[in-house]
Amino acid sequence: MDQIAVHQDSATSSDWPVAIYRTLKSFGVAQVSYVPDAGHSKLIKLSHADADIKTTVLTTEEEGVAMAAGAWLGGDRAVLLMQSSGVGNCVNMLSLMASCRFPLLTLVTMRGEWAEFNPWQIPMGRATPQAFEIMGATVLRLENPDDAEEVISAAASLAYDGDQQVAVLISQRMIGRKKWTRETH
Amino acid sequence: MSITPGTLDRRAAVKALLADRGDLLVISGLGSSSYDVFDAGDHASNFYLWGAMGGAAMVGLGLALAQPKRPVLVVTGDGEQLMGIGSLLTIATKQPGNLSVAVLDNGHFGETGMQPSHSGLGARLEVIADGAGIRSVSDIADMAGIERFRNSLRDLSGGPRLARIRIAAGEVERALPPRDGTYLKNRFRGHLGFKVS
Numbered sequence: 001m002d003q004i005a006v007h008q009d010s011a012t013s014s015d016w017p018v019a020i021y022r023t024l025k026s027f028g029v030a031q032v033s034y035v036p037d038a039g040h041s042k043l044i045k046l047s048h049a050d051a052d053i054k055t056t057v058l059t060t061e062e063e064g065v066a067m068a069a070g071a072w073l074g075g076d077r078a079v080l081l082m083q084s085s086g087v088g089n090c091v092n093m094l095s096l097m098a099s100c101r102f103p104l105l106t107l108v109t110m111r112g113e114w115a116e117f118n119p120w121q122i123p124m125g126r127a128t129p130q131a132f133e134i135m136g137a138t139v140l141r142l143e144n145p146d147d148a149e150e151v152i153s154a155a156a157s158l159a160y161d162g163d164q165q166v167a168v169l170i171s172q173r174m175i176g177r178k179k180w181t182r183e184t185h
Numbered sequence: 186m187s188i189t190p191g192t193l194d195r196r197a198a199v200k201a202l203l204a205d206r207g208d209l210l211v212i213s214g215l216g217s218s219s220y221d222v223f224d225a226g227d228h229a230s231n232f233y234l235w236g237a238m239g240g241a242a243m244v245g246l247g248l249a250l251a252q253p254k255r256p257v258l259v260v261t262g263d264g265e266q267l268m269g270i271g272s273l274l275t276i277a278t279k280q281p282g283n284l285s286v287a288v289l290d291n292g293h294f295g296e297t298g299m300q301p302s303h304s305g306l307g308a309r310l311e312v313i314a315d316g317a318g319i320r321s322v323s324d325i326a327d328m329a330g331i332e333r334f335r336n337s338l339r340d341l342s343g344g345p346r347l348a349r350i351r352i353a354a355g356e357v358e359r360a361l362p363p364r365d366g367t368y369l370k371n372r373f374r375g376h377l378g379f380k381v382s
Contacts, residue, residue, distance in 0.1 A: 074248040
């Protein structure tokens, strides 16, 4: 069926989305919003299956930034899932979070950095850390599946207890090489 | 397509919308909508946006999902809603019964020199909202319509709603709410019983 973009799980990427999910649960996250990404697909499924988490698909990433502000006003902790190509869409809306010191925790699966096949992904992937940093957000990196719990936990504390905007960039190496054709890599 | 200019006075319309507000939680979009909501009476359960153009309805959605037992009203302008038009589709996927959006539509970008907006040039926000899947949409051109819409807000199973409210274009004196976002945030959360950390 799908000749292109057949996703291939990396041997090292087995259960880190479950570790992220458990960590978010331990922080009492009650809202998850997302623009889909293959790298987030397992976490999105877990979130939708959890009756205690209100899970919302967005038309564009900045909606999730504004939504996280509203969630916090109402006493909910929110998480925004996206891929690096959507980070630029959020820049202006990050003003809202900085102006009001709203917590923001966003988990970003990276494209354009590791064995990237599609050159169109590279500019935004390369600019992703700076796009957050110019708006005052803190950028943490998750490079190793074994570190998932520790890094997400640190980011969640910084966001929800420290009233900061925090982005965790999940390495493309963890997500695995995207298989574009059936015959070759 | 013919475009009928609105005649409602925006201040009178918003004041009527917020009369006897009870436990209503209000988010206002940047610019004149924030001034209108403030002019109708400052309240700890008002959160005024001074920026974040296009974000008001999504702030309302996050709040409505977090507080399902409280009615949530977003008061915003046509220009602000147009910038976040996709949020109507996102709201529709969740069908929050307690969320209502009132779009004060004068067909212009009032804050920036009264340039005609897309709604002034023919786009119909209530039709777009209907197509997006918003359960209850209305097109309001008189105070009786405002009254009906206001009375519907407390029905927590009747939303999401979007009302296009046809207001007159024209300058109104500014009424400036507090601009300190952290203060507004903490005041709002305090009203809901959340302590400042």
